[in-house]
Amino acid sequence: MQRTSHPSNPSDAERRHTKTALRVAALGVVGLAAASVLTGCSGMAETFSDRWNVQYQITADEGDLGGVTKIEYQTWANTLDRDSTVKIPAKEGEAAGLSGSEWKEDVIVGAGLDAKLRAEGASVPLSCKIILEGKDVVAESTAEAGKPLECSATLPKFEKN
Numbered sequence: 001m002q003r004t005s006h007p008s009n010p011s012d013a014e015r016r017h018t019k020t021a022l023r024v025a026a027l028g029v030v031g032l033a034a035a036s037v038l039t040g041c042s043g044m045a046e047t048f049s050d051r052w053n054v055q056y057q058i059t060a061d062e063g064d065l066g067g068v069t070k071i072e073y074q075t076w077a078n079t080l081d082r083d084s085t086v087k088i089p090a091k092e093g094e095a096a097g098l099s100g101s102e103w104k105e106d107v108i109v110g111a112g113l114d115a116k117l118r119a120e121g122a123s124v125p126l127s128c129k130i131i132l133e134g135k136d137v138v139a140e141s142t143a144e145a146g147k148p149l150e151c152s153a154t155l156p157k158f159e160k161n
Helices: 012-049
Strands: 051-060 070-075 084-088 102-110 114-120 126-132 136-143 149-154
Touching (some): 051 114, 114 126, 114 136, 126 149, 136 149
Antiparallel strands (some): 051 102, 051 126, 070 084, 070 114, 114 149, 126 136
8 A cells, every 4th residue: 555645644754854954954054153153253352352441531721611512532332333423412502511620431442443532612721631541641632712622542452462
């Protein structure tokens, strides 16, 4: 008597073929995942370790920072967006809301990228500093009252062993 296959009752050959196809597909998925992890490791090492702690500082040389209308600075937003500009105020036309004679912001900036700081609208002379890892001043500048203040420095890359 000849066996006929029914969709709900596959033959042994059909089951073996299905199992083999599933194994090949699973090995392909595992292989792709392994390749992604292995090739991505070098990028991840850079993504997670090649960055600097940076402090931006703005100081009013006379009076306070109340007249500053805008501050922009570069930072590392996340691992996919290594170079991002932060604006204070976030929306055009809003006040920067600064008070006192000094403004500081601690951020992360990628190695080999530019650390940049800009301030506008001050009615007093301003000075700025970019400080690397809490100790090394890598840029400093001054601006007269009413003139834009800018500081920038390209941060060093890490040595690869």
